[in-house]
Each structure stands twice: as C-alpha cells, then as structure tokens.
Amino acid sequence: MSSTIEIAVVGSGYVGLVAAVCFAEMGHQVTCVDNDPRKVAALQGGDSLIHEEHLPELLQRYRNGRVTFTTNLGEATAKAQAIFIAVGTPQSDTGHADLSYVEAVACEIARHLDNYKVIVEKSTVPVYTNEWIRRSIERNGVDRKMFDVVSNPEFLREGSAVSDFLHPDRIVVGADSERAAEVLKAIYAPLTDGSYYDQQGIIPGRFSSSEPPPLLLTSTKSAEIIKHASNAFLALKISFINAVANLCEATDANVQQVAQGMGLDSRIGPKFLRPGIGYGGSCFPKDVAAFRSVADQMGVDFALLTEVEKINATQRKRFLSKVRSALWTLRGKRLGVLGLAFKGDTDDIRDSPAIEMVKMLLGEGCSINAFDPAGMERSEAVLPAGDKLKYAADAYAAAEDADALLILTDWPEFATLNLGKLRTALRYPILVDGRNMFEPAVAAQAGFNYYSVGRPAAHPTRDEVA
Ligand code: UDX
Ligand code: UDX
Numbered sequence: 001m002s003s004t005i006e007i008a009v010v011g012s013g014y015v016g017l018v019a020a021v022c023f024a025e026m027g028h029q030v031t032c033v034d035n036d037p038r039k040v041a042a043l044q045g046g047d048s049l050i051h052e053e054h055l056p057e058l059l060q061r062y063r064n065g066r067v068t069f070t071t072n073l074g075e076a077t078a079k080a081q082a083i084f085i086a087v088g089t090p091q092s093d094t095g096h097a098d099l100s101y102v103e104a105v106a107c108e109i110a111r112h113l114d115n116y117k118v119i120v121e122k123s124t125v126p127v128y129t130n131e132w133i134r135r136s137i138e139r140n141g142v143d144r145k146m147f148d149v150v151s152n153p154e155f156l157r158e159g160s161a162v163s164d165f166l167h168p169d170r171i172v173v174g175a176d177s178e179r180a181a182e183v184l185k186a187i188y189a190p191l192t193d194g195s196y197y198d199q200q201g202i203i204p205g206r207f208s209s210s211e212p213p214p215l216l217l218t219s220t221k222s223a224e225i226i227k228h229a230s231n232a233f234l235a236l237k238i239s240f241i242n243a244v245a246n247l248c249e250a251t252d253a254n255v256q257q258v259a260q261g262m263g264l265d266s267r268i269g270p271k272f273l274r275p276g277i278g279y280g281g282s283c284f285p286k287d288v289a290a291f292r293s294v295a296d297q298m299g300v301d302f303a304l305l306t307e308v309e310k311i312n313a314t315q316r317k318r319f320l321s322k323v324r325s326a327l328w329t330l331r332g333k334r335l336g337v338l339g340l341a342f343k344g345d346t347d348d349i350r351d352s353p354a355i356e357m358v359k360m361l362l363g364e365g366c367s368i369n370a371f372d373p374a375g376m377e378r379s380e381a382v383l384p385a386g387d388k389l390k391y392a393a394d395a396y397a398a399a400e401d402a403d404a405l406l407i408l409t410d411w412p413e414f415a416t417l418n419l420g421k422l423r424t425a426l427r428y429p430i431l432v433d434g435r436n437m438f439e440p441a442v443a444a445q446a447g448f449n450y451y452s453v454g455r456p457a458a459h460p461t462r463d464e465v466a
Contacts, residue, residue, distance in 0.1 A: 002026075002027060002186070002189040002190045002193065002195055003186060003189075004027055004028055004029055005028045005029070005081050005082060005183070005186060005187050006028075006029050006031075006079055006080045006081050006082075007020075007023050007028050007029065007030045007031070007080055007081070007082050007083075007084065007187065008030070008031045008032075008033060008073075008076040008077060008079075008080035008082070008083040008084065009023070009030060009031070009032045009033065009083075009084045009086055009122075010033045010034075010073060010076075010083065010084065010085050010086060010087055010105050010109075011033075011034060011085065011086035011087035011088070011101075011105075011123070012032050012033075012034040012039055012040070012043060012069065013050075013086065013087075013088065014050060014052070014156075014158055014161060014282070014348065015086045015122060015123065015154050015156065016032065016034070016084070016086030016087070016122070017032065017043070017048070017049075017050070017055070017059075018052065018055065018156060018161040018162055018165055019084060019086060019122060019154065019165065020032040020067050021055065021058040021059055021062055021067055021162070022058070022162060022165040022166055023187070024058070024061075024062040024065075024066035024067045025058055025061075025062070025166065025196075025202075025203065026166075026187075026188075026190040026191065026196055027190055028066070028187065029066055030062075030066060030067045030068075031067075031068050031069075031070060031075075031076040031079070031080065032067055032068070032069050032070075033069075033070055033071065033072070033073045033076045034069070034071065035071060035073075036071075037071050040069045040070060040071050043059070043063065043069040044063065044064065044069050046059060046060055046063055050346075050347060050348070051345075051346055051347035051348075051374040052158065052159070052161050052162065052346070053159070053160065053161075053162060053163070053345065054162035054163065054203050055161070055162055058162065058203075073105065073108045073109065073112070074108065074111065074112040075112075077108075077109050077112040077113065077117070078112050078114065080117060081117060081118065081183060082117065082118045082119075082120055082183055082184070082187060083109055083117060083118070083119050083120065084120045084122045084152070085102055085105050085106070085119065085120065085121050085122060085123055085133075086122040086123055086154070087101040087102060087105055087123060088101055088123070089101070089102060089123045089124055089125055089286075089290075090286065091285070091286040091289055091290065094293065095289040095290065095292060095293040096126075096290060096293045097124075097125060097126050097286070097290040097293075099125065099126075099129060099132070102121070102123060102125065102129065102133065103132070103133075103136055106119070106133045106136045106137055107136060107137075107140055109137065110136070110137040110140035110141070110142050111140065113137070113142050113146050113147055114146075115146070116145070116146055116147065116179075117146070117147050118147070118148050118149075118150055118180045118183045118184065119133060119137070119147055119148070119149045119150070120149075120150045120151075120152045120184070121133065121149065121150070121151050121152070121153075121224075122152055122153070122154050124153060124154075124227050124228065124231070124283065124287055124290075125151075125224060125227075126224065126228065126290055126291075126293075126294045127221050127224040127225050127228070127294060128221070128224070129224060130149050130150075130151050130174070130220040130221070130224060131149075131220070133149045134147075134149045137149075148175070148176075148177045148179060148180035149180075149220070150173060150174060150175045150180045150181070150183075150184055150220065151172075151173075151174030151175075151220045151223035151224050152171070152172065152173055152174070152184060152223070153172055153174075153223055153224070153226060153227030154227075155168060155169065155170075155172075155227075155230065156168075158281065158282075158343070158345075158346040158348055159343065159344065159345030159346045160345070162203055163203050163204065163205045166191065166196065166202070166203045166205060167203075167205025167206050167207045167213065168191070168213050169213065170213060170214050170215070170216050171188050171191065171192065171213060171214070171215040171216070172215075172216050172218060172223050172226050172227070173185070173188075173215060173216070173217050173218070173223065174217075174218045174219055174220040174221070174222055174223020174224065174226075175217065175219075175220065176219060176220050181217055185215065188215055191207070191212060191213055192212050192213065192214075192215045193212065194207075194208065194209030194210065194211075194212035195209065197209045197212065227287075228287055228290065228291040228294070229291070231283055231284055231287040231288070231291075232287060232288050232291045232305060232308070234272050234284070235279055235284045235287075235288045235308055235312070236304070236305075236308045237272040237273065238272055238273075238274075238275075238276075238278075238279045238284075238312075239278075239279075239307070239308040239309075239311040239312055239315075241255065241259055241272075241273045241274070241275045241454075242275045242276070242278065242311055242312070242315045242453075242454075243311050244258055244259075244275070244454070245275035245453050245454025246318065246454070248454040248455070249453075249454055249455075252456055254454070254455045254456065255275050255453070255454025255455060256436065256454070256455060258454075259273040259274070259275075274410075274435075274436065275436065275453045275454045276315070276353075276410070276434055276435050276436065276453055277315055277316050277319045277353045277354070277357060277408060277434040277435070277453070278311075278312040278313070278315035278316050278353045279312055279353070280342035280343070280350075280351040280352045280353040280354075280356075281342040281343065281348065281350060281351055281352070282342075282348065282350040282351060285309075285312075285351045286351075288305055288308055288309055289309070291305060292305040292306065292309075315353075316353055316356055316357060316360070319357065319432075319434050319453070320357070320360050320361070320364075322432060322451055323335075323361070323404070323406060323432050324364075326404060326430050326432055326449065326451050327403060327404055327430065330361070330364040330365060330366050331364065331365035331366070332365060332366075332367075333365075333366045333367075333403045333404070334366070334367050334368075334369070334401065334402045334403050334427070335361060335366050335367070335368050335369070335402055335403065335404055335405070335406055336368075336369050336370075336371075336392075336398040336399040336400070336402035336404070336405040336406065336425075336426070337354070337357075337358060337361075337368050337369070337370040337371070337398060337405075337406050337408055338370075338371055338372075338395055338398060338405065338406065338407045338408065338409070338411075338414055339354050339371075339372055339375075339407060339408040339409025339410070339411060339414070339435070340352060340354045340355055340358070340370055340372035340375040340376065340378075340379040340408070340409060341354065341372055341374060341375035341409050341411075342354065342355075342409070343409060343410060344409055344410040344411035344412055344414075345411070345412070346374065346375070347372075347374035347375045347377070347378055348375070348378070349375050349378045349379055349382065352375075352409075353408070353434075354372075354408035354409050355379065355382065355383065357406070357408050357434070358370060358383060358389070358408075359383070362383075362388055362389060366388075367387070367388045367389070367390075368388065368389050368390070369390045369391075369392050369397070369398045369399075369400070369402060370389065370390070370391055370392065370398060371391070371392040371393070371394060371395050371397065371398035372409065372411070373411055373413060375409075376391050379391070395414065395417050395422070396417075396418075396421055396422060396425050397425075399422045399425040399426050400425045400426075401425070401426070401427050402425075402426050402427060403426075403427055403428050403430065404426070404428060404430035404431070404432055405422060405426055405430070405431050405432070406431075406432045406433075406434065407431070407432070407433040407434055407435050407437055408434050408435070409435065410435040410437060414435075414437050415437045415438065419438070419442070419443060419446035419447075419448065420446055420447075422446075423446055423447045423448060429447050429448045429449060429460070430448070430449050430451075431443055431448045431449070431450045431451070432451045432452075433450065433451065433452040433453070434452075434453060435453075436452045436453055436454075436455065438450065438452070440452060440455055440456065440457070440458035441458060443458060444458035444459055444460050444461075445460070446460075447460045448460065
C-alpha cells in the first residue's frame, strides 16, 4: 500500500506544474511554489497557463485540494518531506547553464529546514550541481544530518508531458544516501508497484500494473549526466538524420526510406529520425550547449556536440535557401506560414526554429501571414503583428493569396488539411514543407509544386495542374 507524502515543488513551469499535478494524481499532497504571484493566482483559479494535454483536467481535479499554489517557499518547505526544485536553468552567454535560480531556491530552503528533508533536483543541471546545492545549504548553517540532496531528472516531452510523467520509460534516482533513496522510492511507488495503473480513470499510457516502469538507482553525478547525455544523444540523432537528409537531397535519394531502413534495426530504433528544420525548444539547444561546456570545463574533448549544433544551425539556413529557390527571389513575396511553436501539440515558442525562420524571412523582405493552433499568443509577444506580419484565423486564411505556403511545425492536424482547398486559396501552388507532413506524390496530385526535406521535389503533371 503506497503512502501519501508531503511534497513541495518549486517552479510551476512546464516541468514543475506537470510534476505537481501528477504527484497529486499519484496520491500525494503537494504544495507548488512559484515566485511569480500572477502565475500563482492564475493556477489557483484553474488556468493551467500552458497548452498541454490532460493538464487542465488534473489541475481542475486537484487545485486547492491535493495541490495548493503559493509564493511562500518557506511555508512549503517547512511542511514538506521532499522538495523538488524545478525552476529554470537558462543558458548563459558562455553556454553554461545559469544556476542562479537553483542557488537562490537552495538558500531559501536552507533557512526553513527544521527537520530531515530530501531536496530533489528536478531541473536539468550540469554534473556537480547536486554537490553545490549541498554545500550551499551547509554554508547557510544547516547540519548535514538534516537533509540529503537527490537528483531525479525529468524526461517528459512537451505536448505529452502528463502521460510521459505517469508512464515514464524510466525513473532515475541519483542518491548517495539510502535514507533519501527510500523517500524517492516511496514517492514513485504508485508507478513502480503498478498500483496507479489499476485505478479507474487514470491517464492512459503504455504501462500497466503487470508491467510497471523501472526505477534506476544511481549516484547523484551519474543521474545528472544521464539527463544531459540523453538530451544530447537525441539531439545528435536529429542532426545525424538531418545530415543524411542533405545527402539524400544531393543524390536524389529519399530520407524517409533511409530512416525507415535504419530504424528497423532494433539497435538504432525508428524514433527521433525525423528530419526537418532542426531541433528547438527549451531543452535541446541549451542542454547540448551546457553538456559541451561541462566537458570543456573538465578538459574532455566533446567536439562531436559542436558538430551537432553546427548541423542544426545549418538546417535552418538550408530551408531558407529552399524557399528562395522555389520562389526565385524573396523580397516582396507574400508567404503563408503554418506553425510557430517549436514542435506540434504545444504552445511553447522558446527557441522555436519556426520563429527563427519567420524572423529570417521578414529580414529578407517577405510579408507573412502565419497560423499556429496554439502558439500565436506567445508569438505575438515576441513578433508583434504589423504591416509585414499578420496572424491568421486558420490554415486556409494563412494561405489566402500567398505566393507559397510553408510548413514549419509538425502539428498533427496539418497533415489532415484539405490540400485542394489550400491550393485554391494560394496565389501559386507552391508548398515548402519543413516537416515532411505530406507524401510528395499526394501533394503533387493535389496540384502542388512540393518541396520537403531529404526527399525529391514533386510536381503536378499537366492533368493535375488543370
Ligand atoms: C525549466 C528548465 O528549462 C528545465 O531545464 C528544467 O529541467 C526545469 O525548469 P520549464 O519548467 O519549462 O523548465 O521552465 P519554466 O517554464 O521557465 O518554469 C520555471 C518556473 O520557475 C517559472 O514559473 C518561474 O516563475 C519559476 N521560478 C523561477 C521560481 O519560482 N523561482 C525562481 O527563483 C525562478
Ligand atoms: C525533450 C526531450 O525529448 C525530453 O525527454 C526532455 O525532458 C526535454 O527535451 P521536448 O523539448 O519537449 O523534449 O521535445 P522533443 O519532442 O524532444 O523535440 C525537441 C525538438 O526536436 C523539437 O523542435 C522537434 O521538432 C525536434 N525533433 C524531434 C526533430 O526535428 N526530429 C525528430 O525526429 C524529433
């Protein structure tokens, strides 16, 4: 029988908020702390603030009950057995992770430690952060016996964050003390003993009570490296397939067939082999840079990561050239743009390749009519609408009277758009797809001159044009 644990989660962003409501869903009592009072008020009122499947329903179910929201870290610390730190770890100018938020939170926690507590780093942090948190708490006069610091990296993906959290491929617990490891094991017991999956109305996913997810116990340093290495490896996989896509373009091969052929090898696997306009988001770019920077600091040559970044940056430039060669010149062209978020199913535009493309195209003198199913509000905050940039009500409105339509984000609903209707809306039937959402032959049959990534361009036959 799993027991209820008092948990504090510090930071109510994509990671912290999802962790908070999911811990409640697992039966724990959670205080979610954020230093932004407007966020706290919105969350108390039931506004989940981010676009994430299942999040509104879990927030509705547990807010002001099993999950409370506050700005008061001291109070939350005092009553918690475990405190998860999930504040941001942005990239500094040098590529290092900026850990000042983590440090500030650790110091504040130190001021309110009056009995044994486990402090858990959930944010993605470089190796040795665990040790720094411990030192910083000790420096604030706390007896070493009063606390342990544990590393419990989070692997959730935006867009499927809730189900990733409750159906994790693995739970990694980096603990250098048995006592702390036991607390973490108890927190995750509803998942690892399978009892969560036996309940009615659970969030669906791949695990069941007969096949629960594994929990891997490691040292704190290994756990920190597992997180960075995993993200860097996934980024590497994407850059690899993007480089292969470029080779396919140069040789008239088809990267989709190549990726399929590679992915059928169980040692390689089919996932994260989708070429496109490069990876983005709040994690991969900053985590690859931070991991490289850690290696540098430790005197380890990890130039491979520099290549990963280089390919990623080149991929966007190549796409711009592709648009240019489809249109001949760019200045004065009117473009419809589908997608602004860094990937489908999220409203997050942090480090979005789509936003960067829009900026580049505006810089080239194009005017843009953009549509994204969830990311337009956030986009408007960084790219305000004006003469050259408009936001459209839907995909067809974005295409209206445009010289070409570009797909920049892999929203699943883009794949089901009516190509005939899009073609009619456009001034010229040109579709430049940065996410390979359509089969080239299908797009050509619908009358499009279709350009995608790593696959031969497709053009309509004379009948299809008519
Ligand atoms: C962030 C990091 O990007 C990621 O690497 C890490 O694993 C977890 O934290 P995310 O949840 O997406 O991920 O960040 P963000 O949406 O920026 O949320 C951080 C929250 O912490 C914000 O709500 C912010 O207001 C809050 N915060 C920040 C604090 O409560 N206290 C602080 O001192 C700083
Ligand atoms: C990532 C990790 O997957 C997750 O485990 C970690 O906790 C946080 O970072 P996330 O950033 O939410 O998650 O999205 P992800 O699905 O990994 O995509 C990242 C970027 O890579 C997106 O821009 C996406 O479009 C791109 N991508 C992904 C590709 O270009 N090709 C692929 O095959 C997969």
